[in-house]
Amino acid sequence: MSNIFSASIGQKLIMSISGLFLVIFLLVHLTVNSLLLANDGMMFNVAAHFMATNPVIRIIEPLLAIGFIIHIFYASLLTLMNMRARPVKYYKVNQKESSTWASRNMYILGAVILIFLVIHIANFYWKLKFGEMPTVNYGNGKIDDTYSLVSGLFIRWWWFDLLYMAGAVFLGLHLTHAFWSLFQTLGWNNDIWRHRLEIIGTVYAYIIAIGFSVIPLYFLISGQSN
Amino acid sequence: MDFTLKIWRQENARSKGKFESYNITGISSDTSFLEMLDILNEQLVAEERETITFDHDCREGICGMCSLFINGRPHGPDDDVTTCQLHMRKFKNNDTIYIEPWRSAAFPVIRDLMVDRNAFDKILQAGGFTSVGTGGVPDGNAILVPRDDAEKAMDAAACIGCGACVAACKNGSAMLFVSAKVSHLALLPQGKAEASRRVKSMVAKMDELGFGNCTNTGACEVECPKNISISNIARMNREYYCAKLKD
Numbered sequence: 001m002s003n004i005f006s007a008s009i010g011q012k013l014i015m016s017i018s019g020l021f022l023v024i025f026l027l028v029h030l031t032v033n034s035l036l037l038a039n040d041g042m043m044f045n046v047a048a049h050f051m052a053t054n055p056v057i058r059i060i061e062p063l064l065a066i067g068f069i070i071h072i073f074y075a076s077l078l079t080l081m082n083m084r085a086r087p088v089k090y091y092k093v094n095q096k097e098s099s100t101w102a103s104r105n106m107y108i109l110g111a112v113i114l115i116f117l118v119i120h121i122a123n124f125y126w127k128l129k130f131g132e133m134p135t136v137n138y139g140n141g142k143i144d145d146t147y148s149l150v151s152g153l154f155i156r157w158w159w160f161d162l163l164y165m166a167g168a169v170f171l172g173l174h175l176t177h178a179f180w181s182l183f184q185t186l187g188w189n190n191d192i193w194r195h196r197l198e199i200i201g202t203v204y205a206y207i208i209a210i211g212f213s214v215i216p217l218y219f220l221i222s223g224q225s226n
Numbered sequence: 227m228d229f230t231l232k233i234w235r236q237e238n239a240r241s242k243g244k245f246e247s248y249n250i251t252g253i254s255s256d257t258s259f260l261e262m263l264d265i266l267n268e269q270l271v272a273e274e275r276e277t278i279t280f281d282h283d284c285r286e287g288i289c290g291m292c293s294l295f296i297n298g299r300p301h302g303p304d305d306d307v308t309t310c311q312l313h314m315r316k317f318k319n320n321d322t323i324y325i326e327p328w329r330s331a332a333f334p335v336i337r338d339l340m341v342d343r344n345a346f347d348k349i350l351q352a353g354g355f356t357s358v359g360t361g362g363v364p365d366g367n368a369i370l371v372p373r374d375d376a377e378k379a380m381d382a383a384a385c386i387g388c389g390a391c392v393a394a395c396k397n398g399s400a401m402l403f404v405s406a407k408v409s410h411l412a413l414l415p416q417g418k419a420e421a422s423r424r425v426k427s428m429v430a431k432m433d434e435l436g437f438g439n440c441t442n443t444g445a446c447e448v449e450c451p452k453n454i455s456i457s458n459i460a461r462m463n464r465e466y467y468c469a470k471l472k473d
Contacts (some may be wrong), residue, residue: 004470008439009429009463078439085331085398085438091234091245092324094298095396098448104396106441181442187464190457 011074016185018071019178025064030211037218041147048146079107103177109170116167154219161216172209179204227253227314230322233278239334255315262314279338285310290386295326300390300449308451328393331436345435346387352431353424354407360416375413382410384452391446397438402446404432405462406454412465422469
């Protein structure tokens, strides 16, 4: 294992493992968030309370933060090295026929997602952790009313809805390349599996993009009708 | 056919290059791209001007010597051919054609369109061989090689080392070349014995020479004149992790 992480392939291995971790996290996140669409909010509040108190989730939370930091750090390091590998740029480049736009702009897409992530943490995570939260009681003691925090923001500010929908689309674009690419880097790929992974990756990216867009869209429409 | 050529001129690796414009007329559509450059050079000689330097050798698409980044693509607009097999009928009359050298920190420009691809030789010297002579042609069934493996090894061995993968890659990565060389040996019994040592030293050399990192855009395999698949890159990654785990 000596020096594996100082080699290019080793650093890419770190990108793919942290990426896989984030891919799984997004699915869990979307599953919990989909409960927001059950409109009395009880299921979402109970799920949010579970996520905030379950010891396993408590251990995974800091790991998730580390996963994000590692993914961003190594993406920056590798991008910098890649820029140095071509000091004089081509005058005319035509890559439209040989690769997808998303695959060529993963770092830019990642930077946009990072800006969104900062706003997202300020909107919800920070308030949940350090703010004054209203509470509800479903018979088993008081728990945070996370539903009113989320629905309140999405109903009150229409442009937050649009911002979150845009964030979901950028995330989806990032994932169209990210998913199969991480398996390629892990070495779990061949001529047969490549097409399978590309299809699964595209379906996954659409689920994430549409799933995370539907929630603010739901509140945007229901907010307007109230 | 008539063309306007914007050709990169550069004195040597240290000097700063620039495009120069040339008009060329009366070119037959069946002229190959390199023949068209020969005709231009003949004209330049007649005018007592400096000729354009470019790499070429066999001119039948098998030696890997010709290069050229033509209108934003390595080996130009035709699929699965090298520049020497590209013909002017693939362009339109009166087209403006931009011709640049491969651009990579690891491939310094020697002059004009000619680049130094010794970096590839150094990677091969780091491990792209079998250390012992495998003797003459063995008896057909003495060493059993599954047909699939033999086919994959042959496909990987089709790499002519032209460097189009590095030129096409937005990161200037040599992963397709190195993975083709690693794969064609690792898949066959004669190459398996040294497979772990080979992949480690070839990857280390590739990193040392300043090639970029693979981000799996797949541009290399599309532009490769020999259709080398990026499945070889996945195989090399597997080989590399397995080799490193044993350390």
